[in-house]
Amino acid sequence: DTGVSQNPRHKITKRGQNVTFRCDPISEHNRLYWYRQTLGQGPEFLTYFQNEAQLEKSRLLSDRFSAERPKGSFSTLEIQRTEQGDSAMYLCASSLTTGGKAETQYFGPGTRLLVL
Protein backbone atom coordinates (compact mmCIF):
# COMPACT_ATOMS: atom_id res chain seq x y z
CA ASP A 1 0.00 0.00 0.00
CA THR A 2 1.72 3.11 -1.22
CA GLY A 3 -0.89 5.59 -0.04
CA VAL A 4 -2.43 8.43 -1.99
CA SER A 5 -0.05 10.17 -4.37
CA GLN A 6 -0.38 13.54 -6.07
CA ASN A 7 1.56 15.12 -8.89
CA PRO A 8 3.05 17.60 -9.24
CA ARG A 9 3.84 18.56 -5.65
CA HIS A 10 4.36 22.19 -6.60
CA LYS A 11 3.19 24.26 -9.55
CA ILE A 12 3.93 27.88 -10.37
CA THR A 13 1.99 29.36 -13.25
CA LYS A 14 1.10 32.73 -14.71
CA ARG A 15 -2.39 34.13 -14.49
CA GLY A 16 -4.52 32.97 -17.37
CA GLN A 17 -2.71 29.68 -17.93
CA ASN A 18 -4.35 26.27 -17.54
CA VAL A 19 -3.06 23.73 -15.02
CA THR A 20 -3.83 20.07 -14.41
CA PHE A 21 -3.19 18.04 -11.28
CA ARG A 22 -3.25 14.28 -10.91
CA CYS A 23 -4.26 12.11 -7.96
CA ASP A 24 -3.66 8.37 -7.64
CA PRO A 25 -5.77 6.93 -4.80
CA ILE A 26 -5.11 3.84 -2.71
CA SER A 27 -5.72 1.05 -5.20
CA GLU A 28 -8.86 -0.59 -3.82
CA HIS A 29 -10.56 2.65 -2.76
CA ASN A 30 -13.77 3.46 -4.63
CA ARG A 31 -14.25 7.07 -3.46
CA LEU A 32 -11.98 9.95 -4.35
CA TYR A 33 -12.25 13.50 -3.01
CA TRP A 34 -10.72 16.85 -3.90
CA TYR A 35 -10.29 19.62 -1.33
CA ARG A 36 -8.71 23.07 -1.47
CA GLN A 37 -6.80 24.56 1.44
CA THR A 38 -5.72 28.19 1.69
CA LEU A 39 -3.29 29.57 4.25
CA GLY A 40 -4.67 29.59 7.76
CA GLN A 41 -7.79 27.64 6.82
CA GLY A 42 -8.95 24.09 6.98
CA PRO A 43 -9.52 22.11 3.78
CA GLU A 44 -12.70 22.94 1.87
CA PHE A 45 -14.57 20.31 -0.08
CA LEU A 46 -14.57 20.69 -3.88
CA THR A 47 -15.92 17.46 -5.35
CA TYR A 48 -15.98 13.71 -5.01
CA PHE A 49 -16.31 10.58 -7.12
CA GLN A 50 -17.60 7.13 -6.45
CA ASN A 51 -15.79 4.98 -9.00
CA GLU A 52 -16.03 7.03 -12.20
CA ALA A 53 -19.22 8.92 -11.27
CA GLN A 54 -18.90 12.48 -9.98
CA LEU A 55 -21.51 12.53 -7.22
CA GLU A 56 -21.22 16.03 -5.80
CA LYS A 57 -19.64 19.38 -6.63
CA SER A 58 -19.25 22.30 -4.25
CA ARG A 59 -20.36 25.79 -5.21
CA LEU A 60 -16.66 26.64 -4.79
CA LEU A 61 -16.03 24.71 -8.00
CA SER A 62 -16.56 27.42 -10.61
CA ASP A 63 -16.93 26.63 -14.31
CA ARG A 64 -13.17 27.10 -14.70
CA PHE A 65 -12.65 23.94 -12.66
CA SER A 66 -13.24 20.45 -13.98
CA ALA A 67 -12.47 17.07 -12.48
CA GLU A 68 -12.51 13.64 -14.02
CA ARG A 69 -11.99 10.07 -12.97
CA PRO A 70 -12.40 8.28 -16.29
CA LYS A 71 -11.71 4.69 -15.29
CA GLY A 72 -12.51 4.89 -11.63
CA SER A 73 -8.85 4.88 -10.69
CA PHE A 74 -6.75 8.08 -10.92
CA SER A 75 -8.35 11.51 -11.12
CA THR A 76 -7.38 14.83 -12.67
CA LEU A 77 -8.35 18.32 -11.59
CA GLU A 78 -7.99 21.02 -14.24
CA ILE A 79 -8.17 24.75 -13.66
CA GLN A 80 -8.62 26.88 -16.77
CA ARG A 81 -7.64 30.54 -17.01
CA THR A 82 -6.05 30.54 -13.57
CA GLU A 83 -6.50 33.54 -11.29
CA GLN A 84 -4.38 34.64 -8.35
CA GLY A 85 -7.19 33.61 -6.03
CA ASP A 86 -6.69 30.01 -7.14
CA SER A 87 -3.37 29.91 -5.29
CA ALA A 88 -3.81 27.21 -2.65
CA MET A 89 -2.94 23.67 -1.68
CA TYR A 90 -5.09 21.14 -3.54
CA LEU A 91 -5.58 17.96 -1.54
CA CYS A 92 -6.82 14.61 -2.75
CA ALA A 93 -8.21 11.90 -0.48
CA SER A 94 -9.60 8.42 -1.02
CA SER A 95 -11.73 6.01 0.95
CA LEU A 96 -13.24 2.56 0.72
CA THR A 97 -16.97 2.95 1.13
CA THR A 98 -19.36 0.04 1.39
CA GLY A 99 -23.10 0.10 1.76
CA GLY A 100 -23.25 3.84 1.19
CA LYS A 101 -21.65 4.62 4.55
CA ALA A 102 -18.79 7.08 4.80
CA GLU A 103 -15.44 5.77 5.91
CA THR A 104 -12.04 7.17 6.78
CA GLN A 105 -10.48 9.38 4.13
CA TYR A 106 -6.75 9.06 3.53
CA PHE A 107 -5.05 12.16 2.21
CA GLY A 108 -2.27 12.65 -0.27
CA PRO A 109 0.59 15.15 0.21
CA GLY A 110 -1.15 17.84 -1.82
CA THR A 111 -0.24 20.01 -4.80
CA ARG A 112 0.68 23.57 -3.94
CA LEU A 113 -0.34 26.00 -6.67
CA LEU A 114 1.01 29.52 -6.94
CA VAL A 115 -0.51 31.79 -9.57
CA LEU A 116 1.61 34.84 -10.38
Place this chain on the structure above:
Amino acid sequence: AQSVTQLDSQVPVFEEAPVELRCNYSSSVSVYLFWYVQYPNQGLQLLLKYLSGSTLVKGINGFEAEFNKSQTSFHLRKPSVHISDTAEYFCAVTNTNAGKSTFGDGTTLTVKP
Protein backbone atom coordinates in the same frame (compact mmCIF):
# COMPACT_ATOMS: atom_id res chain seq x y z
CA ALA B 1 -25.53 21.42 6.93
CA GLN B 2 -22.73 20.91 9.38
CA SER B 3 -19.99 23.05 10.86
CA VAL B 4 -16.89 22.68 13.01
CA THR B 5 -15.45 25.20 15.42
CA GLN B 6 -11.98 24.81 16.79
CA LEU B 7 -12.01 27.08 19.78
CA ASP B 8 -8.31 27.89 19.94
CA SER B 9 -6.37 29.03 16.90
CA GLN B 10 -3.02 28.73 18.69
CA VAL B 11 -1.97 26.69 21.70
CA PRO B 12 1.55 27.16 23.07
CA VAL B 13 2.67 24.60 25.64
CA PHE B 14 5.91 23.46 27.24
CA GLU B 15 7.39 20.07 26.52
CA GLU B 16 6.05 17.24 28.71
CA ALA B 17 3.01 19.29 29.73
CA PRO B 18 -0.54 18.05 29.01
CA VAL B 19 -2.56 19.62 26.22
CA GLU B 20 -6.18 19.79 25.13
CA LEU B 21 -7.30 21.03 21.72
CA ARG B 22 -10.99 21.85 21.67
CA CYS B 23 -13.48 21.06 18.92
CA ASN B 24 -17.22 21.67 18.81
CA TYR B 25 -19.43 20.67 15.93
CA SER B 26 -22.94 21.27 14.69
CA SER B 27 -24.97 18.87 12.59
CA SER B 28 -28.60 17.93 12.09
CA VAL B 29 -27.69 14.34 11.21
CA SER B 30 -25.43 11.59 12.52
CA VAL B 31 -21.76 12.23 11.95
CA TYR B 32 -18.39 10.62 12.22
CA LEU B 33 -15.62 12.66 13.84
CA PHE B 34 -11.93 12.84 13.02
CA TRP B 35 -8.74 14.56 14.10
CA TYR B 36 -5.94 15.05 11.59
CA VAL B 37 -2.43 16.45 11.97
CA GLN B 38 -0.64 18.44 9.27
CA TYR B 39 3.07 19.17 9.24
CA PRO B 40 4.37 22.05 7.10
CA ASN B 41 3.94 21.52 3.37
CA GLN B 42 2.45 18.08 3.84
CA GLY B 43 -0.98 16.48 3.57
CA LEU B 44 -3.20 15.47 6.45
CA GLN B 45 -2.42 12.43 8.57
CA LEU B 46 -5.22 10.74 10.50
CA LEU B 47 -4.70 10.86 14.27
CA LEU B 48 -7.91 9.19 15.41
CA LYS B 49 -11.57 8.77 14.58
CA TYR B 50 -14.93 8.19 16.21
CA LEU B 51 -17.38 6.13 14.18
CA SER B 52 -19.44 4.43 16.90
CA GLY B 53 -19.07 2.57 20.19
CA SER B 54 -16.87 3.74 23.03
CA THR B 55 -16.81 7.52 23.29
CA LEU B 56 -13.13 7.55 24.28
CA VAL B 57 -10.96 6.86 21.29
CA LYS B 58 -7.22 6.41 21.23
CA GLY B 59 -5.06 7.33 18.30
CA ILE B 60 -1.49 7.45 17.21
CA ASN B 61 1.36 9.26 18.95
CA GLY B 62 -0.34 9.02 22.37
CA PHE B 63 -3.33 11.20 21.47
CA GLU B 64 -6.89 10.47 22.56
CA ALA B 65 -10.24 12.18 22.18
CA GLU B 66 -13.64 11.95 23.82
CA PHE B 67 -16.90 12.23 21.93
CA ASN B 68 -19.55 14.07 23.94
CA LYS B 69 -22.88 13.98 22.13
CA SER B 70 -24.76 16.22 24.56
CA GLN B 71 -22.13 18.95 24.31
CA THR B 72 -21.43 18.22 20.62
CA SER B 73 -17.71 18.21 21.33
CA PHE B 74 -14.75 16.08 20.37
CA HIS B 75 -11.74 17.44 22.25
CA LEU B 76 -8.25 16.08 21.61
CA ARG B 77 -5.89 15.42 24.51
CA LYS B 78 -2.36 14.25 25.15
CA PRO B 79 -0.98 13.83 28.69
CA SER B 80 2.61 14.76 27.81
CA VAL B 81 3.64 16.50 24.60
CA HIS B 82 6.94 16.38 22.73
CA ILE B 83 8.67 18.93 20.56
CA SER B 84 7.79 16.76 17.57
CA ASP B 85 4.06 17.31 18.23
CA THR B 86 4.42 20.88 16.96
CA ALA B 87 2.04 21.01 13.98
CA GLU B 88 -1.40 22.09 12.78
CA TYR B 89 -4.33 20.02 14.03
CA PHE B 90 -7.68 19.80 12.28
CA CYS B 91 -10.99 18.51 13.57
CA ALA B 92 -13.44 17.23 10.94
CA VAL B 93 -16.97 15.87 10.76
CA THR B 94 -18.44 13.67 8.08
CA ASN B 95 -22.09 12.99 7.40
CA THR B 96 -22.36 9.22 7.82
CA ASN B 97 -24.04 8.90 4.43
CA ALA B 98 -22.44 11.66 2.37
CA GLY B 99 -18.75 11.06 2.81
CA LYS B 100 -17.46 14.59 2.30
CA SER B 101 -15.85 16.15 5.34
CA THR B 102 -16.22 19.58 6.90
CA PHE B 103 -13.09 20.84 8.63
CA GLY B 104 -12.40 23.40 11.31
CA ASP B 105 -9.90 26.16 10.70
CA GLY B 106 -7.19 24.35 12.63
CA THR B 107 -5.25 24.78 15.85
CA THR B 108 -1.54 25.45 15.76
CA LEU B 109 0.13 23.52 18.56
CA THR B 110 3.59 24.85 19.44
CA VAL B 111 5.60 22.84 21.93
CA LYS B 112 8.40 24.79 23.55
CA PRO B 113 11.46 23.30 25.25
